[in-house]
Amino acid sequence: MFQNSGLSLEQAPPIVVVLRFFITGSIFGVIASIMLFFIGADIANFSLPQTIALTHLFTLGVMGSFMFGALYQMLPVLCGVHIKGADLLALRVNYIFIFGITALVAAFFTNAIVLYIVATLFLAYAIFFTAFAMLGQLRKIQHNNSSRGMMLSLTALIVVAVLGITLLAIRGGLAIDIDYLWLKEMHYSFGLFGWVSLLIISVSFQVIEMFYVTPSFPKGYAKNLPIAIIALLFIDLFFSSLNPQIRSILQLLVVLLIAFHAGFILLRLKQKKRPVIDATILFWILGEGAFIAFAVALIATFYVTLPPLLLVVLFSFFPLSVIFAMSYKIVPFLVWFHLNAQGYFNAPMMHEVTPPSYAKRNFYIFLGAFVTAIIAVFLPVVWYLSALLLMIAFFMLFLNNYRAWHKYQEVLESGEKFSFT
Amino acid sequence: MDISQYLIAEHRECDVIFARAEKAAAEGDFTTTKDEFLKFADETLHHFKKEEEEFFPAFEAATGSAEGPTRVMKYEHEQVRGLLGKMAQAIESEDKDAYLSLAESLMILLQQHNMKEEQMLYAMADRLFPPNAKEELIEKMKKVAP
Numbered sequence: 245m246f247q248n249s250g251l252s253l254e255q256a257p258p259i260v261v262v263l264r265f266f267i268t269g270s271i272f273g274v275i276a277s278i279m280l281f282f283i284g285a286d287i288a289n290f291s292l293p294q295t296i297a298l299t300h301l302f303t304l305g306v307m308g309s310f311m312f313g314a315l316y317q318m319l320p321v322l323c324g325v326h327i328k329g330a331d332l333l334a335l336r337v338n339y340i341f342i343f344g345i346t347a348l349v350a351a352f353f354t355n356a357i358v359l360y361i362v363a364t365l366f367l368a369y370a371i372f373f374t375a376f377a378m379l380g381q382l383r384k385i386q387h388n389n390s391s392r393g394m395m396l397s398l399t400a401l402i403v404v405a406v407l408g409i410t411l412l413a414i415r416g417g418l419a420i421d422i423d424y425l426w427l428k429e430m431h432y433s434f435g436l437f438g439w440v441s442l443l444i445i446s447v448s449f450q451v452i453e454m455f456y457v458t459p460s461f462p463k464g465y466a467k468n469l470p471i472a473i474i475a476l477l478f479i480d481l482f483f484s485s486l487n488p489q490i491r492s493i494l495q496l497l498v499v500l501l502i503a504f505h506a507g508f509i510l511l512r513l514k515q516k517k518r519p520v521i522d523a524t525i526l527f528w529i530l531g532e533g534a535f536i537a538f539a540v541a542l543i544a545t546f547y548v549t550l551p552p553l554l555l556v557v558l559f560s561f562f563p564l565s566v567i568f569a570m571s572y573k574i575v576p577f578l579v580w581f582h583l584n585a586q587g588y589f590n591a592p593m594m595h596e597v598t599p600p601s602y603a604k605r606n607f608y609i610f611l612g613a614f615v616t617a618i619i620a621v622f623l624p625v626v627w628y629l630s631a632l633l634l635m636i637a638f639f640m641l642f643l644n645n646y647r648a649w650h651k652y653q654e655v656l657e658s659g660e661k662f663s664f665t
Numbered sequence: 666m667d668i669s670q671y672l673i674a675e676h677r678e679c680d681v682i683f684a685r686a687e688k689a690a691a692e693g694d695f696t697t698t699k700d701e702f703l704k705f706a707d708e709t710l711h712h713f714k715k716e717e718e719e720f721f722p723a724f725e726a727a728t729g730s731a732e733g734p735t736r737v738m739k740y741e742h743e744q745v746r747g748l749l750g751k752m753a754q755a756i757e758s759e760d761k762d763a764y765l766s767l768a769e770s771l772m773i774l775l776q777q778h779n780m781k782e783e784q785m786l787y788a789m790a791d792r793l794f795p796p797n798a799k800e801e802l803i804e805k806m807k808k809v810a811p
Contacts, residue, residue: 321777322777322780324781324785386785388784450780453776453780454773454776454777454780455772455773455776457680457683457684457772457776517680517681517683517684518683518684518687518772519684519687519688519691520687520691520765573773576769577769577770577773580770581770581774584744584747584770585744593763593766593767593770594766594769594770595762595763595765595766595769596766
């Protein structure tokens with residue numbers, strides 16, 4: 245039955261839930277960028293503990309935090325899912341998640357078994373608890389384009405976590421007869437193409453149309469694309485160990501599907517009815533463009549030798565860019581919406597919460613980080629500059645989100661409220 | 666004709682007029698902004714009136730509930746009405762930034778509202794009403810005065 249009352253105040257989660265995760269994510273972004281600064285050229289060596297730690301700071305710390313925050317907000321709005329006690333649940337998960345990531349990063353650096361165990365317990369709790377709670381609710385609803393993809397993305401996240409825990413157990417000394425490298429590849433594959441990409445795809449089905457007023461994505465396409473991607477990933481998981489040659493074909497297919505959708509998003513943005521080009525559109529264009537470049541580079545590796553780090557850089561800026569795009573749209577809107585819905589006369593308008601010029605400045609710094617990261621693949625000394633720019637970009641995101649939170653509190657404490665009595 | 670077809674067409678029409686007003690405001694042309702905005706506000710409010718006077722009561726009667734989705738939709742209509750008033754003030758004072766900022770909030774609010782109506786409410790109504798009742802309801806909505 246109809247549950248989709250989304251943005252009505254009683255259904256929307258408290259603003260603090262979203263902001264807490266977004267602020268956490270941007271702080272992890274600053275920390276990860278500082279780490280990148282110190283790792284510098286060594287980033288090309290993927291087996292170094294610091295590189296693995298950095299990868300997890302970006303994936304779990306940044307992407308994971310933003311994903312949790314966005315899902316708590318979007319499940320009620322886009323899918324009609326109501327998560328009971330979202331504020332308390334989110335608070336608990338937020339702290340446990342932060343602690344788990346910190347323990348994991350420390351474990352990679354020290355190789356201490358106790359830290360691996362602590363990280364496993366905390367991260368498993370945060371991820372499984374949230375994913376299963378959300379999946380449990382998602383199972384009950386009548387699906388739309390976004391909700392189906394979100395379900396599959398959360399399923400992929402569970403697979404990523406199970407594979408990750410197995411990898412940690414092996415690192416911690418557990419003897420299992422399993423190909424470690426294959427397991428690691430599956431962990432990456434489900435993480436990047438399953439969890440991260442599927443989430444972006446499913447979110448895009450609704451928000452591109454909603455935020456920029458574009459034609460909608462065809463229904464059959466939106467329904468089947470996430471299913472096709474997850475199906476290919478599972479075929480890869482279950483059958484590629486039998487025939488390793490299938491691997492590259494399956495992965496290429498997955499990448500082509502995601503790249504096709506990236507192109508589709510760019511087309512839709514070109515067809516948008518609204519004339520204004522704000523920073524969030526630029527972030528979407530950069531992110532989707534980065535994925536298309538990643539796909540092209542991947543195909544090129546069949547013919548020429550390219551540094552693997554180039555592929556990593558191109559892929560990484562895809563979700564990171566989308567995170568900025570979503571954050572700069574969602575946060576100012578939520579501040580206005582929550583205050584307005586509570587009857588405050590002086591609820592700040594979106595542009596007062598975060599002036600468009602701030603977001604645009606942030607985009608150019610982020611673009612600088614992207615361009616310099618590509619140059620750094622070939623000229624490693626530039627990593628320092630790229631890391632610095634990325635750190636500034638995340639710090640600006642943090643400041644703007646924090647300012648938004650501060651503005652919200654300010655109105656809450658001193659604002660004039662319309663009385664309903 | 667399905668109810669969704671009829672009402673969704675109105676949503677799309679409003680989007681196009683809204684975009685014209687926003688474009689004019691972005692260019693600082695407040696004469697065109699005013700003309701287009703007035704058209705947009707008229708169309709939007711007329712659409713709300715059709716829903717509130719004909720569609721929602723019919724939907725509530727068919728589902729037996731006036732406390733469910735229609736209540737939320739009506740509440741969101743009120744939020745939109747409030748924003749329209751503020752946008753009109755911004756046009757009067759030719760405050761471009763205020764207009765564009767309010768337009769941003771309005772668009773997100775309206776789009777998510779439309780999505781809920783289109784994906785859930787209208788779709789349910791299409792399934793709920795027999796063909797002749799749908800035609801009758803559409804005819805009634807067409808007769809609602811602006």
